[in-house]
Amino acid sequence: MEQLQDAIIVGGGPAGLSAALILGRARKHVLIIDEELPRNRVTQESHGFLTRDGITPADFRQIAREQISRYPTVQFATDTVIGANGSDGQFEVVTSQGHTYTSKKILFTVGMKDRPLAISGLQEVYGKSAFVCPYCDGWELRDQKLALIVSGATALHLAKTVSGWTSHFTICTNGMNDWTAEEHEELINHQISIIDSPIQHIHSASGIVEHIQFEDGHSLLCTGIFFTPELVTGSDVPQMLGCESADTGMIIVDEFGKTNIPGVYSAGDSASRKYQVVAAAASGSMAGISINSELLEEAWQYNVSKSST
Ligand SMILES: Cc1cc2nc3c(=O)[nH]c(=O)nc-3n(C[C@H](O)[C@H](O)[C@H](O)COP(=O)(O)OP(=O)(O)OC[C@H]3O[C@@H](n4cnc5c(N)ncnc54)[C@H](O)[C@@H]3O)c2cc1C
Incomplete structure (x- = not known):
């Protein structure tokens, strides 16, 4: 069993990476688990993200990872999350390569996937x-x-x-x-x-x-x-944990990315129908800030109760 992380981020697209940047800069211990199958991997150029118009999705991710790597408390794992259980403060995440990781909070930034395209050619x-x-x-x-x-x-x-x-x-x-x-x-x-x-x-x-x-x-x-391709949610693990979702498969969150399950967050395409890199990145940042605030609040309350005993 690995060390207890402050947060595990499932999915390393623009949403997950933006959350990781916020949390790394906030000195939180974070593990990003990403199976590296983003929806836009078929496209040669991604447009509309200021300063990055026309970049390949792969280069976008590589630059993001390089910048995040400056923050030593953030780690990456290339793997697929296949299960999760536990509750706020102590979640357990299981991967297809047989690893088990634990964390206080979980953020699902698993995106959406296209159903196989039925039209020939x-x-x-x-x-x-x-x-x-x-x-x-x-x-x-x-x-x-x-x-x-x-x-x-x-x-x-x-x-x-x-x-x-x-x-x-x-x-x-x-x-x-x-x-x-x-x-x-x-x-x-x-x-x-x-x-x-x-x-x-x-x-x-x-x-x-x-x-x-x-x-x-x-x-x-x-x-x-x-x-208009038919879309399905990037992973059904959030639903396994009890996260509510809409008919479209989109996970239901509040404006800070909180799901109905305490300690579980979602952002990016998996929690919105905006389907834009800049929107995914913005919601990932917001979820990162929200997770950090919650962790700080919990530590603050814990310190008060410790000093009064
Ligand atoms: C063809 C195409 C072209 C597009 N072009 C543009 C464009 O030009 N500009 C623009 O703004 N938007 C574009 N988009 C939309 C853009 O790709 C998405 O809005 C954006 O990638 C969403 O980011 P995300 O982080 O939410 O999800 P994603 O980028 O999809 O990342 C999700 C990540 O989670 C991983 N994952 C899923 N399940 C698991 C699991 N169980 N365990 C581990 N990892 C998991 C996936 O492998 C993936 O790496 C395009 C989309 C398509 C399909």
Whole structure:
């Protein structure tokens, strides 16, 4: 059994690393356990984080780790957390490599994961010319001919958003007809073309989309795609500990990252639907501050009770 940590951080993406930086600078003993499978690992450039626009996700993490390594009370382990138990002040965390670690607090920054992509040819272009968020990659696809693989109310929302970057796009519902008559009419009124046929295959070369072939024989020339993948929570260990979550799998937290279980926190994509690096980092920092405040308060109270006995 390893030494009792002040906090274990499960997940070393922007949220977990930001929390570690705060806690390391606050002289807390912290272990970050990360299996190193972030959701954005497919993308070549990450955008929108001031001073780091266009950086690769791997470089972002490496710079973060280098900076955090200046604080000697922070340690890293490459491993997967598969279980956790205990209560505030004494948690036990078990990993797939057979290690058991203990800590006073736990922070889950486990992100979200994509369900396997069901469309033939999509995996080959994901992160290269097919993306999920116009704010992340819309600039790179500006004025291009795009396919939006989406249906229902989400199609309307995505069409409005993407129209800020290009007016050349077609909605491909991939055979899903789950919108209301009003939503459908609104798209038609805006002269947005819609292809309802299921997609047979996305053709590409070196990761760049060339055309989409549909089951009904049609094909669509385009150079980029936006789509909405189905997401699942990065890990079910928070739920094992009793953390409440929404239908989407998102862990429910307060503004400081506290879950319903005392001593257990969550931040980043696993606890919000903002899905931006800067938002994940901000919530991780806030959770780090909150954990530190709680630890300081507990130590403060303990010292009073000790001196009065
Ligand atoms: C294709 C794509 C492109 C994107 N581009 C951008 C962009 O340009 N700009 C932007 O702001 N955002 C972008 N995003 C969103 C961004 O990636 C996320 O918002 C951000 O990474 C969330 O950070 P996080 O720390 O919450 O989670 P993550 O970065 O996903 O990190 C979670 C970490 O926890 C680890 N983990 C999970 N479970 C366990 C476990 N049980 N044990 C140990 N470790 C575990 C994972 O392996 C992972 O390393 C993009 C997303 C995608 C999918």
